[in-house]
Amino acid sequence: MERYFQPEMECASREDMVALQNEKLKKQVQHVWENVPYYRAKMEEKGVTPDDIQSIDDLYKLPLISKKDLREAYPYGLMGAPLRDCVRIHSTSGTTGKRVVAFYTQNDIDLWEDCCARALVAAGATKDDVCQVSYGFGLFTGGAGLNGGSHKVGCLTIPMSSGNTDRQIMFIEDLQATILCATPSYAAYLGERFKELGMGPDDIPLKAGIFGAEAWSEEMRQDIQNTLGIKAYDIYGLTELSGPGVSFECSEQTGMHVNEDHFLPEIIDPDTEEVLPVGTEGELVFTSLDKEGFPLLRYRTRDICVLSRAKCSCGRTLIKMKKPKGRSDDMLIIRGVNVFPSQIEAVLINQGYQANYQILVDRVNNTDTLEVLVEMTPEMFTDNLGEINARQRKIVEGLKSMLGLKAKVTLVAPKTITRSEGKAVRVVDKRKI
Protein backbone atom coordinates (compact mmCIF):
# COMPACT_ATOMS: atom_id res chain seq x y z
CA MET A 1 0.00 0.00 0.00
CA GLU A 2 1.54 3.28 -1.13
CA ARG A 3 1.22 6.01 1.45
CA TYR A 4 1.34 9.75 0.89
CA PHE A 5 1.95 12.70 3.17
CA GLN A 6 -0.32 15.10 1.28
CA PRO A 7 -2.33 12.94 -1.16
CA GLU A 8 -4.50 15.88 -2.27
CA MET A 9 -1.41 17.46 -3.82
CA GLU A 10 0.71 14.41 -4.60
CA CYS A 11 -2.14 12.68 -6.45
CA ALA A 12 -4.06 15.72 -7.74
CA SER A 13 -5.62 15.58 -11.19
CA ARG A 14 -3.77 17.46 -13.90
CA GLU A 15 -6.59 20.03 -14.22
CA ASP A 16 -6.61 20.76 -10.50
CA MET A 17 -2.83 21.07 -10.43
CA VAL A 18 -2.72 23.45 -13.40
CA ALA A 19 -5.52 25.57 -11.93
CA LEU A 20 -3.61 25.81 -8.67
CA GLN A 21 -0.36 26.63 -10.44
CA ASN A 22 -2.04 29.34 -12.54
CA GLU A 23 -3.47 30.98 -9.48
CA LYS A 24 -0.26 30.76 -7.46
CA LEU A 25 1.89 31.99 -10.34
CA LYS A 26 -0.20 35.15 -10.87
CA LYS A 27 0.00 35.92 -7.18
CA GLN A 28 3.72 35.21 -6.98
CA VAL A 29 4.59 37.41 -9.99
CA GLN A 30 2.65 40.26 -8.42
CA HIS A 31 4.41 39.66 -5.09
CA VAL A 32 7.85 39.75 -6.74
CA TRP A 33 6.96 42.82 -8.81
CA GLU A 34 6.06 44.67 -5.65
CA ASN A 35 8.79 43.40 -3.36
CA VAL A 36 11.91 42.59 -5.37
CA PRO A 37 13.17 45.66 -7.24
CA TYR A 38 16.07 43.68 -8.72
CA TYR A 39 13.71 41.31 -10.56
CA ARG A 40 11.21 44.05 -11.37
CA ALA A 41 13.98 45.88 -13.21
CA LYS A 42 14.63 42.74 -15.24
CA MET A 43 10.93 42.48 -16.09
CA GLU A 44 10.79 46.10 -17.10
CA GLU A 45 13.86 45.67 -19.25
CA LYS A 46 12.03 42.86 -21.07
CA GLY A 47 8.82 44.90 -21.24
CA VAL A 48 6.81 42.47 -19.12
CA THR A 49 4.33 43.42 -16.39
CA PRO A 50 2.35 41.15 -14.04
CA ASP A 51 -0.66 41.59 -16.33
CA ASP A 52 1.12 39.66 -19.05
CA ILE A 53 1.23 36.56 -16.87
CA GLN A 54 -2.24 35.05 -16.75
CA SER A 55 -1.34 31.36 -16.64
CA ILE A 56 1.61 29.00 -16.61
CA ASP A 57 1.57 29.14 -20.42
CA ASP A 58 2.86 32.71 -20.10
CA LEU A 59 5.81 31.68 -17.97
CA TYR A 60 8.26 31.88 -20.89
CA LYS A 61 7.68 35.65 -21.05
CA LEU A 62 9.40 36.19 -17.72
CA PRO A 63 13.15 36.83 -17.58
CA LEU A 64 15.41 34.00 -16.49
CA ILE A 65 17.71 34.49 -13.56
CA SER A 66 20.90 32.67 -12.78
CA LYS A 67 23.50 32.24 -10.12
CA LYS A 68 25.19 35.32 -11.51
CA ASP A 69 22.15 37.39 -10.53
CA LEU A 70 22.21 35.88 -7.06
CA ARG A 71 25.82 36.93 -6.70
CA GLU A 72 25.12 40.42 -7.98
CA ALA A 73 22.18 40.85 -5.65
CA TYR A 74 24.07 39.45 -2.65
CA PRO A 75 23.20 39.70 0.17
CA TYR A 76 19.74 41.31 0.38
CA GLY A 77 18.91 42.16 -3.23
CA LEU A 78 16.50 39.27 -3.84
CA MET A 79 14.86 39.19 -0.41
CA GLY A 80 11.13 39.02 -1.04
CA ALA A 81 9.66 39.74 2.37
CA PRO A 82 10.41 42.43 4.97
CA LEU A 83 13.26 41.47 7.24
CA ARG A 84 10.85 41.40 10.20
CA ASP A 85 8.98 38.51 8.54
CA CYS A 86 12.08 36.49 7.72
CA VAL A 87 13.22 34.10 10.43
CA ARG A 88 16.15 32.16 9.02
CA ILE A 89 18.81 31.98 6.35
CA HIS A 90 20.56 29.04 4.76
CA SER A 91 23.56 29.26 2.53
CA THR A 92 25.28 27.21 -0.15
CA SER A 93 28.68 25.69 0.39
CA GLY A 94 30.16 28.27 -1.95
CA THR A 95 32.35 25.70 -3.66
CA THR A 96 31.97 27.40 -7.01
CA GLY A 97 32.39 30.96 -5.87
CA LYS A 98 30.57 33.39 -3.64
CA ARG A 99 28.04 31.94 -1.26
CA VAL A 100 24.34 32.24 -1.98
CA VAL A 101 22.25 33.34 0.98
CA ALA A 102 18.53 32.48 0.93
CA PHE A 103 15.88 33.81 3.31
CA TYR A 104 12.94 31.95 4.85
CA THR A 105 9.77 33.15 6.48
CA GLN A 106 8.11 30.82 8.97
CA ASN A 107 5.68 29.82 6.24
CA ASP A 108 8.58 29.01 3.88
CA ILE A 109 10.09 26.68 6.47
CA ASP A 110 6.75 25.05 7.03
CA LEU A 111 6.15 24.30 3.35
CA TRP A 112 9.74 23.13 2.89
CA GLU A 113 9.39 20.68 5.76
CA ASP A 114 6.17 19.40 4.17
CA CYS A 115 8.14 18.69 0.99
CA CYS A 116 10.73 16.72 2.97
CA ALA A 117 7.96 14.87 4.80
CA ARG A 118 6.52 13.82 1.42
CA ALA A 119 9.95 12.37 0.53
CA LEU A 120 10.19 10.50 3.83
CA VAL A 121 6.71 9.02 3.56
CA ALA A 122 7.46 7.96 -0.03
CA ALA A 123 10.49 6.12 1.37
CA GLY A 124 8.21 4.30 3.80
CA ALA A 125 8.62 6.44 6.93
CA THR A 126 5.88 6.36 9.57
CA LYS A 127 5.45 7.53 13.15
CA ASP A 128 6.94 4.21 14.23
CA ASP A 129 10.28 4.84 12.55
CA VAL A 130 13.54 6.08 14.00
CA CYS A 131 15.10 8.51 11.56
CA GLN A 132 18.77 9.42 11.79
CA VAL A 133 19.56 12.69 10.04
CA SER A 134 23.26 12.54 9.20
CA TYR A 135 23.27 15.50 6.86
CA GLY A 136 25.20 18.45 8.18
CA PHE A 137 23.25 20.92 10.30
CA GLY A 138 23.91 24.62 10.14
CA LEU A 139 24.01 26.79 7.05
CA PHE A 140 23.67 23.69 4.87
CA THR A 141 20.01 22.88 4.15
CA GLY A 142 20.32 19.10 4.33
CA GLY A 143 20.14 18.65 8.10
CA ALA A 144 17.46 21.26 8.80
CA GLY A 145 15.19 20.15 5.95
CA LEU A 146 15.09 16.43 6.64
CA ASN A 147 15.04 17.03 10.39
CA GLY A 148 11.93 19.19 10.01
CA GLY A 149 10.36 16.73 7.60
CA SER A 150 11.01 13.85 9.95
CA HIS A 151 9.27 15.74 12.78
CA LYS A 152 6.26 16.34 10.54
CA VAL A 153 6.00 12.64 9.75
CA GLY A 154 6.29 11.90 13.46
CA CYS A 155 9.43 9.77 13.32
CA LEU A 156 11.62 9.63 16.37
CA THR A 157 14.26 11.95 14.97
CA ILE A 158 17.99 11.78 15.72
CA PRO A 159 19.50 15.16 14.76
CA MET A 160 22.89 13.54 14.31
CA SER A 161 24.57 15.87 11.80
CA SER A 162 27.64 14.58 9.95
CA GLY A 163 30.94 13.35 11.30
CA ASN A 164 32.11 11.04 14.08
CA THR A 165 31.36 7.90 12.16
CA ASP A 166 31.65 5.47 15.05
CA ARG A 167 29.11 7.46 17.05
CA GLN A 168 26.81 7.41 14.02
CA ILE A 169 27.08 3.62 13.92
CA MET A 170 26.51 3.35 17.66
CA PHE A 171 23.25 5.34 17.44
CA ILE A 172 22.00 3.36 14.45
CA GLU A 173 22.64 0.14 16.35
CA ASP A 174 21.58 1.16 19.85
CA LEU A 175 18.45 3.09 18.89
CA GLN A 176 17.65 0.71 16.02
CA ALA A 177 17.40 3.51 13.48
CA THR A 178 15.37 2.48 10.43
CA ILE A 179 15.77 5.52 8.17
CA LEU A 180 19.02 7.25 7.31
CA CYS A 181 19.27 10.69 5.67
CA ALA A 182 22.76 11.58 4.41
CA THR A 183 24.80 12.47 1.37
CA PRO A 184 25.33 9.34 -0.74
CA SER A 185 29.10 9.51 -0.30
CA TYR A 186 28.68 9.56 3.47
CA ALA A 187 26.19 6.69 3.32
CA ALA A 188 28.77 4.71 1.33
CA TYR A 189 31.38 5.54 3.92
CA LEU A 190 29.13 4.37 6.75
CA GLY A 191 28.60 1.16 4.78
CA GLU A 192 32.37 0.67 4.55
CA ARG A 193 32.71 1.16 8.28
CA PHE A 194 29.92 -1.33 9.02
CA LYS A 195 31.75 -3.85 6.84
CA GLU A 196 35.00 -3.28 8.71
CA LEU A 197 33.17 -3.93 11.96
CA GLY A 198 31.98 -7.22 10.50
CA MET A 199 28.34 -6.15 10.18
CA GLY A 200 26.46 -7.24 7.07
CA PRO A 201 23.12 -6.01 5.69
CA ASP A 202 21.17 -8.36 7.98
CA ASP A 203 22.81 -6.93 11.10
CA ILE A 204 22.01 -3.31 10.23
CA PRO A 205 18.54 -2.17 11.40
CA LEU A 206 18.17 0.45 8.62
CA LYS A 207 15.51 -0.23 6.00
CA ALA A 208 15.57 2.90 3.87
CA GLY A 209 17.80 5.86 3.15
CA ILE A 210 17.24 9.27 1.62
CA PHE A 211 20.37 10.45 -0.10
CA GLY A 212 21.00 13.63 -2.01
CA ALA A 213 22.85 16.94 -2.21
CA GLU A 214 25.41 15.54 -4.63
CA ALA A 215 25.35 13.68 -7.92
CA TRP A 216 25.51 9.90 -7.56
CA SER A 217 25.26 7.09 -10.03
CA GLU A 218 22.83 4.19 -10.29
CA GLU A 219 25.80 1.89 -9.64
CA MET A 220 26.52 3.68 -6.38
CA ARG A 221 22.87 3.24 -5.40
CA GLN A 222 23.12 -0.52 -5.91
CA ASP A 223 26.30 -0.59 -3.91
CA ILE A 224 24.79 1.30 -0.95
CA GLN A 225 21.60 -0.79 -1.07
CA ASN A 226 23.58 -4.03 -0.94
CA THR A 227 26.02 -2.97 1.76
CA LEU A 228 23.45 -1.48 4.13
CA GLY A 229 20.58 -3.80 3.18
CA ILE A 230 18.22 -0.88 2.50
CA LYS A 231 16.28 0.74 -0.28
CA ALA A 232 18.07 3.96 -1.23
CA TYR A 233 15.94 6.90 -2.38
CA ASP A 234 17.18 9.94 -4.22
CA ILE A 235 16.15 13.43 -3.18
CA TYR A 236 16.83 16.67 -5.02
CA GLY A 237 16.85 20.31 -4.10
CA LEU A 238 18.71 23.57 -4.07
CA THR A 239 19.25 26.11 -1.34
CA GLU A 240 18.08 28.75 -3.82
CA LEU A 241 14.61 27.15 -3.85
CA SER A 242 14.48 25.91 -0.21
CA GLY A 243 16.72 22.86 0.07
CA PRO A 244 16.15 19.11 -0.26
CA GLY A 245 12.62 18.13 -1.20
CA VAL A 246 12.14 20.07 -4.42
CA SER A 247 11.72 16.59 -5.84
CA PHE A 248 11.91 13.10 -4.36
CA GLU A 249 11.87 9.48 -5.37
CA CYS A 250 9.07 6.96 -4.83
CA SER A 251 9.20 3.17 -4.66
CA GLU A 252 9.48 2.92 -8.44
CA GLN A 253 12.99 4.48 -8.29
CA THR A 254 12.76 5.72 -11.88
CA GLY A 255 13.05 9.43 -11.32
CA MET A 256 12.00 12.04 -8.80
CA HIS A 257 8.53 13.53 -8.42
CA VAL A 258 8.73 17.31 -8.45
CA ASN A 259 6.64 19.02 -5.80
CA GLU A 260 5.14 21.06 -8.60
CA ASP A 261 2.49 22.67 -6.44
CA HIS A 262 5.41 24.62 -4.95
CA PHE A 263 8.09 24.48 -7.65
CA LEU A 264 7.11 24.85 -11.29
CA PRO A 265 9.68 23.13 -13.54
CA GLU A 266 10.69 23.91 -17.12
CA ILE A 267 13.41 22.58 -19.39
CA ILE A 268 15.27 25.05 -21.58
CA ASP A 269 18.01 24.88 -24.16
CA PRO A 270 20.95 26.21 -22.12
CA ASP A 271 22.37 28.02 -25.16
CA THR A 272 19.30 29.59 -26.79
CA GLU A 273 17.25 29.77 -23.54
CA GLU A 274 14.28 28.50 -25.54
CA VAL A 275 11.73 26.37 -23.64
CA LEU A 276 11.85 22.71 -24.70
CA PRO A 277 8.96 20.22 -24.64
CA VAL A 278 8.59 17.70 -21.80
CA GLY A 279 10.75 14.67 -22.57
CA THR A 280 13.63 16.64 -24.09
CA GLU A 281 16.95 16.89 -22.34
CA GLY A 282 17.99 20.36 -21.30
CA GLU A 283 18.64 22.66 -18.37
CA LEU A 284 16.19 22.55 -15.52
CA VAL A 285 14.57 25.87 -14.57
CA PHE A 286 12.35 26.38 -11.53
CA THR A 287 9.84 28.99 -10.48
CA SER A 288 9.01 28.92 -6.80
CA LEU A 289 5.28 29.45 -6.43
CA ASP A 290 5.06 29.90 -2.67
CA LYS A 291 8.37 31.17 -1.42
CA GLU A 292 8.03 34.49 0.39
CA GLY A 293 11.51 35.18 1.77
CA PHE A 294 13.40 34.29 -1.40
CA PRO A 295 10.92 34.07 -4.28
CA LEU A 296 12.88 33.13 -7.38
CA LEU A 297 11.14 33.17 -10.75
CA ARG A 298 12.60 31.10 -13.58
CA TYR A 299 15.81 30.22 -11.80
CA ARG A 300 18.36 28.37 -13.93
CA THR A 301 19.60 25.40 -11.90
CA ARG A 302 22.41 24.48 -14.34
CA ASP A 303 21.28 20.88 -13.89
CA ILE A 304 20.94 18.94 -17.11
CA CYS A 305 17.99 16.56 -17.05
CA VAL A 306 14.73 15.33 -18.59
CA LEU A 307 11.13 15.71 -17.33
CA SER A 308 8.52 13.00 -17.78
CA ARG A 309 4.74 12.86 -17.41
CA ALA A 310 4.64 9.07 -17.74
CA LYS A 311 2.12 7.52 -15.34
CA CYS A 312 3.83 6.33 -12.18
CA SER A 313 2.95 3.07 -10.45
CA CYS A 314 3.08 4.80 -7.05
CA GLY A 315 -0.08 6.75 -7.86
CA ARG A 316 1.50 10.19 -7.64
CA THR A 317 0.62 12.50 -10.50
CA LEU A 318 3.48 14.93 -9.81
CA ILE A 319 5.73 15.34 -12.84
CA LYS A 320 8.97 13.37 -12.67
CA MET A 321 12.51 14.46 -13.38
CA LYS A 322 15.33 12.08 -14.24
CA LYS A 323 18.34 12.12 -11.99
CA PRO A 324 20.34 15.10 -13.29
CA LYS A 325 23.44 14.07 -15.17
CA GLY A 326 25.22 16.41 -12.84
CA ARG A 327 25.11 20.08 -12.18
CA SER A 328 26.67 21.87 -15.08
CA ASP A 329 28.86 23.40 -12.34
CA ASP A 330 30.22 19.88 -11.77
CA MET A 331 30.71 19.32 -15.43
CA LEU A 332 34.30 19.46 -16.52
CA ILE A 333 35.36 20.31 -20.02
CA ILE A 334 38.52 18.35 -20.65
CA ARG A 335 40.16 18.65 -24.05
CA GLY A 336 36.79 19.88 -25.28
CA VAL A 337 34.89 16.86 -23.96
CA ASN A 338 32.12 17.23 -21.39
CA VAL A 339 32.87 15.03 -18.39
CA PHE A 340 30.61 14.44 -15.41
CA PRO A 341 32.16 12.91 -12.28
CA SER A 342 29.18 10.54 -12.11
CA GLN A 343 30.34 8.90 -15.37
CA ILE A 344 33.75 8.16 -13.88
CA GLU A 345 32.09 6.81 -10.76
CA ALA A 346 29.96 4.43 -12.82
CA VAL A 347 33.05 2.94 -14.50
CA LEU A 348 34.77 2.38 -11.15
CA ILE A 349 31.83 0.80 -9.37
CA ASN A 350 31.17 -1.45 -12.36
CA GLN A 351 34.68 -2.80 -11.99
CA GLY A 352 34.31 -3.51 -8.28
CA TYR A 353 35.97 -0.45 -6.79
CA GLN A 354 34.55 1.75 -4.06
CA ALA A 355 33.08 5.12 -4.84
CA ASN A 356 36.15 6.64 -3.24
CA TYR A 357 37.91 8.44 -5.98
CA GLN A 358 39.21 11.84 -6.83
CA ILE A 359 39.53 13.48 -10.19
CA LEU A 360 42.54 15.71 -10.78
CA VAL A 361 42.50 18.00 -13.77
CA ASP A 362 45.48 20.05 -14.79
CA ARG A 363 46.90 21.70 -17.85
CA VAL A 364 50.39 20.78 -18.97
CA ASN A 365 51.85 22.42 -22.09
CA ASN A 366 48.40 23.73 -23.03
CA THR A 367 46.87 20.26 -22.94
CA ASP A 368 44.36 19.24 -20.31
CA THR A 369 45.31 16.23 -18.25
CA LEU A 370 42.86 13.98 -16.44
CA GLU A 371 43.99 11.82 -13.58
CA VAL A 372 41.75 9.61 -11.48
CA LEU A 373 42.91 8.48 -8.06
CA VAL A 374 41.34 5.18 -7.05
CA GLU A 375 41.68 3.54 -3.68
CA MET A 376 42.98 -0.02 -3.59
CA THR A 377 40.60 -2.39 -1.81
CA PRO A 378 41.26 -5.80 -0.21
CA GLU A 379 39.04 -7.38 -2.88
CA MET A 380 41.03 -5.90 -5.72
CA PHE A 381 44.50 -6.46 -4.31
CA THR A 382 46.69 -9.31 -5.49
CA ASP A 383 50.34 -10.20 -5.02
CA ASN A 384 50.77 -10.22 -8.78
CA LEU A 385 52.09 -6.94 -10.16
CA GLY A 386 51.10 -7.83 -13.70
CA GLU A 387 47.55 -8.52 -12.61
CA ILE A 388 47.30 -5.17 -10.82
CA ASN A 389 48.67 -3.42 -13.88
CA ALA A 390 46.09 -5.22 -16.00
CA ARG A 391 43.29 -4.05 -13.69
CA GLN A 392 44.62 -0.52 -13.86
CA ARG A 393 44.61 -0.70 -17.66
CA LYS A 394 41.05 -2.00 -17.55
CA ILE A 395 39.95 1.15 -15.73
CA VAL A 396 41.78 3.30 -18.28
CA GLU A 397 39.96 1.43 -21.06
CA GLY A 398 36.62 1.71 -19.26
CA LEU A 399 37.08 5.46 -18.92
CA LYS A 400 38.18 5.74 -22.52
CA SER A 401 35.02 4.06 -23.79
CA MET A 402 32.78 6.03 -21.40
CA LEU A 403 34.32 9.47 -21.94
CA GLY A 404 36.29 9.15 -25.14
CA LEU A 405 39.29 10.47 -23.25
CA LYS A 406 42.54 8.95 -22.12
CA ALA A 407 42.91 9.30 -18.39
CA LYS A 408 45.77 8.43 -16.10
CA VAL A 409 44.65 6.08 -13.35
CA THR A 410 46.61 6.02 -10.13
CA LEU A 411 45.98 3.40 -7.48
CA VAL A 412 46.38 4.84 -4.01
CA ALA A 413 46.39 3.35 -0.52
CA PRO A 414 43.03 2.84 1.22
CA LYS A 415 41.62 5.83 3.12
CA THR A 416 44.01 8.30 1.56
CA ILE A 417 41.26 10.15 -0.28
CA THR A 418 39.62 12.48 2.20
CA ARG A 419 36.22 11.19 3.27
CA SER A 420 33.46 13.69 3.05
CA GLU A 421 31.16 14.19 5.93
CA GLY A 422 29.18 16.66 3.90
CA LYS A 423 29.72 16.94 0.19
CA ALA A 424 32.57 14.96 -1.33
CA VAL A 425 35.44 16.81 -2.94
CA ARG A 426 35.45 14.75 -6.10
CA VAL A 427 37.22 17.14 -8.37
CA VAL A 428 40.41 19.10 -7.99
CA ASP A 429 40.85 21.37 -10.98
CA LYS A 430 44.30 22.90 -11.00
CA ARG A 431 43.96 24.54 -14.39
CA LYS A 432 44.38 28.27 -14.35
CA ILE A 433 41.90 29.42 -16.93
Added chain:
Amino acid sequence: MAIRQISVFLENRPGMLDAMTGVLAEAGIDIRALSLAETKDFGIVRMIVDDVYETTTVLKENGYVNSLTPVIAVLIPDEVGGLHTVLETLTIAQVNVEYMYASLAGKKEDKAYMIFRVGETERAENALRRAGFEIADQDMIELM
Protein backbone atom coordinates in the same frame (compact mmCIF):
# COMPACT_ATOMS: atom_id res chain seq x y z
CA MET B 1 55.35 -27.31 2.99
CA ALA B 2 54.79 -23.90 1.49
CA ILE B 3 55.13 -20.99 3.87
CA ARG B 4 52.98 -17.90 3.98
CA GLN B 5 54.27 -14.66 2.55
CA ILE B 6 52.50 -11.40 3.33
CA SER B 7 52.11 -8.99 0.40
CA VAL B 8 51.26 -5.37 1.14
CA PHE B 9 50.11 -2.58 -1.19
CA LEU B 10 52.08 0.64 -0.75
CA GLU B 11 52.14 3.87 -2.66
CA ASN B 12 55.50 4.65 -4.23
CA ARG B 13 56.23 7.81 -2.23
CA PRO B 14 58.90 8.73 0.32
CA GLY B 15 58.09 7.52 3.81
CA MET B 16 55.51 4.87 2.90
CA LEU B 17 57.76 1.87 3.56
CA ASP B 18 59.14 3.49 6.68
CA ALA B 19 55.61 4.04 8.01
CA MET B 20 54.78 0.37 7.53
CA THR B 21 57.97 -1.00 9.10
CA GLY B 22 57.30 1.38 12.00
CA VAL B 23 53.90 -0.22 12.55
CA LEU B 24 55.48 -3.69 12.51
CA ALA B 25 58.32 -2.70 14.84
CA GLU B 26 55.81 -1.27 17.28
CA ALA B 27 53.97 -4.61 17.25
CA GLY B 28 57.21 -6.52 17.88
CA ILE B 29 57.22 -8.26 14.53
CA ASP B 30 60.51 -9.73 13.31
CA ILE B 31 60.85 -9.52 9.53
CA ARG B 32 62.78 -12.56 8.25
CA ALA B 33 62.92 -11.55 4.61
CA LEU B 34 61.64 -8.69 2.51
CA SER B 35 61.50 -7.81 -1.15
CA LEU B 36 59.97 -4.94 -3.08
CA ALA B 37 58.32 -4.96 -6.48
CA GLU B 38 57.56 -1.50 -7.70
CA THR B 39 55.95 0.47 -10.50
CA LYS B 40 56.10 4.24 -10.87
CA ASP B 41 53.07 4.82 -8.66
CA PHE B 42 52.85 1.90 -6.29
CA GLY B 43 54.66 -1.13 -5.04
CA ILE B 44 54.10 -4.48 -3.42
CA VAL B 45 56.12 -5.32 -0.34
CA ARG B 46 56.59 -9.05 0.09
CA MET B 47 57.81 -10.37 3.38
CA ILE B 48 58.28 -13.39 5.56
CA VAL B 49 57.67 -12.69 9.25
CA ASP B 50 57.84 -14.56 12.53
CA ASP B 51 54.13 -14.12 13.32
CA VAL B 52 51.76 -14.10 10.36
CA TYR B 53 48.54 -13.69 12.33
CA GLU B 54 49.79 -10.76 14.38
CA THR B 55 51.26 -9.08 11.31
CA THR B 56 48.11 -9.28 9.20
CA THR B 57 46.06 -8.07 12.16
CA VAL B 58 48.15 -4.95 12.81
CA LEU B 59 48.40 -4.22 9.09
CA LYS B 60 44.62 -4.37 8.76
CA GLU B 61 44.13 -2.23 11.84
CA ASN B 62 46.40 0.37 10.33
CA GLY B 63 44.58 0.40 7.02
CA TYR B 64 47.06 -1.54 4.86
CA VAL B 65 45.65 -3.73 2.12
CA ASN B 66 47.45 -7.06 2.22
CA SER B 67 47.15 -10.66 1.12
CA LEU B 68 48.80 -14.01 1.81
CA THR B 69 50.69 -15.93 -0.89
CA PRO B 70 52.20 -19.42 -0.60
CA VAL B 71 55.95 -19.43 -1.30
CA ILE B 72 58.73 -22.01 -0.88
CA ALA B 73 61.77 -21.37 1.33
CA VAL B 74 64.68 -23.52 0.16
CA LEU B 75 67.96 -23.88 2.05
CA ILE B 76 70.71 -22.99 -0.40
CA PRO B 77 73.94 -24.97 -0.10
CA ASP B 78 76.79 -22.59 0.69
CA GLU B 79 78.98 -23.49 -2.29
CA VAL B 80 79.66 -22.32 -5.81
CA GLY B 81 76.68 -23.23 -8.00
CA GLY B 82 74.42 -23.82 -4.97
CA LEU B 83 71.55 -21.66 -6.31
CA HIS B 84 72.11 -23.03 -9.81
CA THR B 85 71.42 -26.62 -8.73
CA VAL B 86 68.13 -25.55 -7.15
CA LEU B 87 67.03 -23.71 -10.30
CA GLU B 88 68.12 -26.62 -12.46
CA THR B 89 65.90 -28.92 -10.45
CA LEU B 90 62.95 -26.57 -10.98
CA THR B 91 63.63 -26.36 -14.70
CA ILE B 92 63.67 -30.13 -15.05
CA ALA B 93 60.36 -30.27 -13.17
CA GLN B 94 59.05 -27.61 -15.61
CA VAL B 95 58.30 -25.14 -12.85
CA ASN B 96 58.19 -21.45 -13.68
CA VAL B 97 59.70 -19.05 -11.12
CA GLU B 98 57.65 -15.86 -10.85
CA TYR B 99 60.03 -14.14 -8.44
CA MET B 100 62.54 -14.96 -5.72
CA TYR B 101 64.51 -13.27 -3.00
CA ALA B 102 66.99 -14.19 -0.28
CA SER B 103 66.56 -14.69 3.43
CA LEU B 104 69.05 -15.49 6.18
CA ALA B 105 68.20 -18.49 8.28
CA GLY B 106 68.15 -16.65 11.57
CA LYS B 107 70.25 -15.24 14.34
CA LYS B 108 72.00 -18.44 15.36
CA GLU B 109 72.57 -20.22 12.13
CA ASP B 110 74.98 -19.49 9.34
CA LYS B 111 72.73 -20.47 6.44
CA ALA B 112 70.79 -18.78 3.68
CA TYR B 113 67.36 -19.52 2.27
CA MET B 114 65.91 -18.49 -1.06
CA ILE B 115 62.22 -17.64 -1.12
CA PHE B 116 60.55 -18.80 -4.36
CA ARG B 117 57.16 -17.86 -5.73
CA VAL B 118 56.40 -20.39 -8.45
CA GLY B 119 53.48 -21.22 -10.68
CA GLU B 120 53.24 -24.83 -9.47
CA THR B 121 54.03 -24.91 -5.76
CA GLU B 122 53.38 -28.55 -5.02
CA ARG B 123 55.26 -29.89 -8.03
CA ALA B 124 58.23 -27.68 -7.16
CA GLU B 125 58.30 -28.89 -3.56
CA ASN B 126 58.20 -32.55 -4.56
CA ALA B 127 60.99 -32.13 -7.10
CA LEU B 128 63.20 -30.22 -4.65
CA ARG B 129 62.65 -32.71 -1.88
CA ARG B 130 63.41 -35.64 -4.17
CA ALA B 131 66.64 -33.91 -5.17
CA GLY B 132 67.55 -33.70 -1.49
CA PHE B 133 67.05 -29.99 -0.79
CA GLU B 134 65.91 -28.82 2.61
CA ILE B 135 62.63 -26.86 2.57
CA ALA B 136 61.59 -24.78 5.55
CA ASP B 137 58.05 -25.03 6.90
CA GLN B 138 56.10 -22.33 8.71
CA ASP B 139 57.19 -23.52 12.17
CA MET B 140 60.84 -23.41 11.22
CA ILE B 141 60.44 -19.86 9.95
CA GLU B 142 58.72 -18.76 13.13
CA LEU B 143 61.34 -20.38 15.36
CA MET B 144 64.41 -19.19 13.48
